[in-house]
Amino acid sequence: MSTHEEPVPYAPEEPARLRWAQHAPEVYKAMIQLDAVAGQGLDPRLRELVKIRASQVNHCARCLDMHSKDALAAGESVERIIQLGAWQESRHFYTEKELAALELTDAITVLTDGFVPDEVYERAAKHFDEAELSRLIAAIAVINAWNRFGVSTRTPAGHYHPGQHK
Amino acid sequence: MNRTQLLDPKVFRAMAAVSAAAKKGLGDPGLAELVMIRASQINHCAFCLDMHLGLAREQGESEDRIHFLSAWEETEDLYSERERAALALTEAVTVLTEGFVPDEVYEAAAKHFDEAGLAHLIALITVINGWNRLMVSRRVPPGGRQP
Structure with missing residues (x-):
């Protein structure tokens, strides 16, 4: 067996379906403004975990690229990022407060399975005061919005540099 | 337990700005309400349904076209091909958890709408x-x- 085998190439990258921000610049500007105010005052580390988790649930490649890189650059551990995909089984990587936020993130992201259960809401309300909870809900709604832009326009992952949009 | 009714006014205004820019750019208020009613049905949003059913009626939308939105695929002659493409896209983009936005849905919409x-x-x-x-x-x- 040769030690100089050619590496097997990856599948080709497809271009985005639509460069939506160029075609809807006023919407893009308004989204940037919304992003800046939603989640203001939330722990930035928690906010990044919430963004990664919602992006996993919604399968947003571009958003996972961005937020895992931002989280790593901000000092988040690789383990905590990877285990987000199975947070229910890896509770010992997160605080109770983070777990309540992740559970709320899942519920608000998957509304089609039936509302946001009382027990999920109440656990979150135990760990977050009312103002904080309102901010957390806004942050979850807004990453869900970015996920929809990313997935519907099939914006490819891999080109994000940490802090690029800060 | 009562849920918080708090919503930071800055967030509300920023959301309203995104809504306004999207509606203005689409330039079709009738279709906009159909899309917003359909998404609100799928997400079970009572507040949003109340608001957009009211707006649709105020704009003169027909009761039939409002009633049959949740079964638009089974109707004939109630919605245009362009509206049907937009409704299919609405459903796909609303339910991302069941797997992306299919090419055929995207392409059907791209046939009826230019890039903007x-x-x-x-x-x-x-x-x-x-x-x-x-x-x-x-x-x-x-x-x-x-x-």
Whole structure:
């Protein structure tokens, strides 16, 4: 067996379906403004975990690229990022407060399975005061919005540099 | 337990700005309401349904076209091909958890909307999904809209 085998190439990258921000610049500007105010005052580390988790649930490649890189650059551990995909089984990587936020993130992201259960809401309300909870809900709604832009326009992952949009 | 009705006014205004820009860019207020009603049905948002059913009626939308939205695929002659493409895209972009936005759905929409129209349609679907989440999670009751 040769030690100089050619590496097997990856599948080709497809271009985005639509460069939506160029075609809807006023919407893009308004989204940037919304992003800046939603989640203001939330722990930035928690906010990044919430963004990664919602992006996993919604399968947003571009958003996972961005937020895992931002989280790593901000000092988040690789383990905590990877285990987000199975947070229910890896509770010992997160605080109770983070777990309540992740559970709320899942519920608000998957509304089609039936509302946001009382027990999920109440656990979150135990760990977050009312103002904080309102901010957390806004942050979850807004990453869900970015996920929809990313997935519907099939914006490819891999080109994000940490802090690029800060 | 009562849920918080708090929503930072800055967030509300920023959301309203995204909505306004999306609607303006789409330039079809009738279709905009159909899209927002359909997404609110899928996400079970009582507050949003109340608001957009009211707006659709005020704009003169027919009761038939409102009633049959949840079964638009089974209807004949009630919605145009362009509206049907937009409704199919609405459903796909609203339910991302069941697997992306299929090529055939995207392509059907791209046949009826130019790139700017499509970008604003996607934005509108996205922003109503945002409102749905803000209202369902806080369990905001219907009836908050002033006609």
